[in-house]
Amino acid sequence: MDYSKAIDRLFTRQLRDWDVAGRNYAALSNVDTRVLQLGEASVTLQYNPERRRSSAAAIDKQSLDHRACFLCSEHQPAKQKTVLWGGHYKIQVNPYPIFKRHLTIADLRHVPQQLSCRVGDMLQLASALPDFVIFYNGPRCGASAPDHAHFQAGAKGEMPLPAELEHATTHMLADGDEGFIGYVDTLGRSLFTIETSTQRAAERYALRLLDLLPTDEAADEPMVNALCWWNKTDRLWHMVIFPRLKHRPSCYGEGENRLLLSPGAVDMGGLWAVPERKDYDILTPAMIQALYDELCMSRNDLTTVIRGFNQRWEHILG
Numbered sequence: 001m002d003y004s005k006a007i008d009r010l011f012t013r014q015l016r017d018w019d020v021a022g023r024n025y026a027a028l029s030n031v032d033t034r035v036l037q038l039g040e041a042s043v044t045l046q047y048n049p050e051r052r053r054s055s056a057a058a059i060d061k062q063s064l065d066h067r068a069c070f071l072c073s074e075h076q077p078a079k080q081k082t083v084l085w086g087g088h089y090k091i092q093v094n095p096y097p098i099f100k101r102h103l104t105i106a107d108l109r110h111v112p113q114q115l116s117c118r119v120g121d122m123l124q125l126a127s128a129l130p131d132f133v134i135f136y137n138g139p140r141c142g143a144s145a146p147d148h149a150h151f152q153a154g155a156k157g158e159m160p161l162p163a164e165l166e167h168a169t170t171h172m173l174a175d176g177d178e179g180f181i182g183y184v185d186t187l188g189r190s191l192f193t194i195e196t197s198t199q200r201a202a203e204r205y206a207l208r209l210l211d212l213l214p215t216d217e218a219a220d221e222p223m224v225n226a227l228c229w230w231n232k233t234d235r236l237w238h239m240v241i242f243p244r245l246k247h248r249p250s251c252y253g254e255g256e257n258r259l260l261l262s263p264g265a266v267d268m269g270g271l272w273a274v275p276e277r278k279d280y281d282i283l284t285p286a287m288i289q290a291l292y293d294e295l296c297m298s299r300n301d302l303t304t305v306i307r308g309f310n311q312r313w314e315h316i317l318g
């Protein structure tokens, strides 16, 4: 079922009736942006002070245990409305947007953030919301509520990466009747790209990849960000998985010589919401490249994973 009409109505009502959302979406229409070129890839910087709450979020266990979880219904403002989806998710307008339309899609229960048990949900969400890119931040890869399972979704066309991928050189790891999984290393950060005609094939490729990536014991899953979208015209599922090395960069912090940047899936997609004016003003292509290099696995780091795919791809297609 296409949820587009329900989401249209949700936005109309929330921007009209909820002052926080109305104000922040109005502010976004005048936001400062500039584009940096990193070889074949581009990065859009967006000066967005409201994102400070996400970039500066304390996500250590003690802080999480002592805060009221903002994704649990009992702590949410009465004005925040919900569209139920998939039996156990609530789709809500994100009141601190990076995108002209920005959704949070949280589980109704307070259960930890984890991707492998929800890859099918992510793909299904992509076809239910064909005007959006669905994204996932791992518990130590940009999620500001790692203790409450959730996705987010942003209007298509605002992150540069999906369009750039169409022309990028892809090294095939497995290629079958229902689609492929490949590896791209020419866009400034390493990523795996999946394109399939069936949800089942995309799920199988993604789960195999997650299985081959090293597990981060602190989070009980590989450190990853993921993007997922479905194209109405060719009816293909797309998923991009970014294997991460690090949660926050060594320059992370507030004040002089620090950058208040805690990159997640949207930054990996080439759209950087920067909450500090001084950071927004000084960032250069070389600095963004250094951040990608520090946070993301390189092709060298991933040699074993890539080899694992080559050795075992016939099982994936089986």
Ligand SMILES: [Zn+2]
Residues within 6 Å of the ligand: 069, 070, 071, 072, 109, 110, 111, 147, 148
């Ligand atoms: Zn919660």
